[in-house]
Amino acid sequence: MEKNGLNTIEDFLTNDNFISLVFEQTSLLKKYWNDYFKLNPGKESLANEAKNILLNELDAPGMSSAEQEKLKEKILCTIRR
Amino acid sequence: MKEQNENRMDSMTADTEVSQLLSFLQSGDINAFSRLYDLHVNMLFNYGCRLTTDKELLKDCIHDVFIKIYNKRQDLGEISNFKSYLFISLKNKLCDESRKRINFSDLAVEEYNPVALENVENDYINFEMESISNEKVKHLLSQLPPRQKEALTLYYIEEKKYEDICLIMDMNYQSVRNLIHRGILKLRSIAV
Secondary structure: OOOOOOOOHHHHHOOHHHHHHHHHOOHHHHHHHHHHHHHOHHHHHHHHHHHHHHHHHOOOOOOOHHHHHHHHHHHHHHHHO | OHHHHHHHHHHHHHHHHHHHHHHHHHOOOHHHHHHHHHHHHHHHHHHHHOOOOOHHHHHHHHHHHHHHHHHOHHHHHHOOOHHHHHHHHHHHHHHHHHHHHHOOOOOOHHHOOOOOOOOHHHHHHHHHHHHOOHHHHHHHHOOOOHHHHHHHHHHHHOOOOHHHHHHHHOOOHHHHHHHHHHHHHHHHHHHO
16 A cells, blocks of 8 residues: 555545545546546546545435534624624 | 436536525625535535544534635635535544644554645645636746746646656755745736
8 A cells, every 4th residue: 555545435535636526527637537547547446436425425414404503503603703 | 317417407506506605605695604504514514424423523623614714705716616625624624623632632643644634725726727728827937936937837837747846856845846836826926
C-alpha cells in the first residue's frame, strides 16, 4: 500500500478532487481521474462504491426532523448573536 | 430510460433551486439560508456518519459549516458546486476538530492518521482555472513574477505533475505548491 494513497472507500470519500469529480465532472477532473485509473486499475471498484455512496446513499434517514430543527435553531441563534 | 430522464430533470430543477437560493442568500435572505439547510442537512449528516461515530462532534461541525456559509455569503458566487463545497467543508472541519481533540487525548500524534487535509479553498481556486480559456490564462501569466509564471505554466499549460515541476525547477514539493498557490492568488487579483 502506498503512503498517502487511496486504499479504502473512506479515502475516496474524503478526497477533495474525488468529491469534486463526482459532482462537477469538469474536463480537467475527468482527465485527472482517467489518468489515475489507468495507472491504478485496481482502484476503480473502490471509487465506484464511494461514488455510489455520495450520489445515492446519503438520502437515507439519518437525522430526525426534530434533531434537524434543533440544530437549525442553534445555527440561527449563533447568526443572530 | 424514461425514468432516467425524469431523474435528470429532477436534479436539474434541484440545481436551479439551489443556485437561486444561493443568490438570495448573497443578498442576506435568511429564509433562503434556512431552505438550503433543510435541503442538505440530512445528506451532510449521513456523509459525516461515514467519517466519525461521534454524533455530537458531527453536529457541532455541521453547525460551523453553515455558520461559515452565512458569514461568507458574499463569496458564494465563487463556488462551482454547492454539494461538493459542503462535503469538503464538513470533511475539513471534522479533520480540524478531531486533530484539536486528539491533542488532549492519550493517543500519540504519530498514531493518528487524519484523512485528507487539503484546503478546500485552495482546491476550488485550482479548478476555477479550468473555466478560464488558455489564451486568457497565457496573457495573465505574462504579468506574474517569472518563477510563479514558470510554475503555473508547467502545471496548467503543460499539465506536468508536482513531482516533475519539483525536478524541473529544482525545488521541494511544498515550495512548488506554495509557489503555485501564490501564483493563483496573484492571478485572481489581476483577473478581477
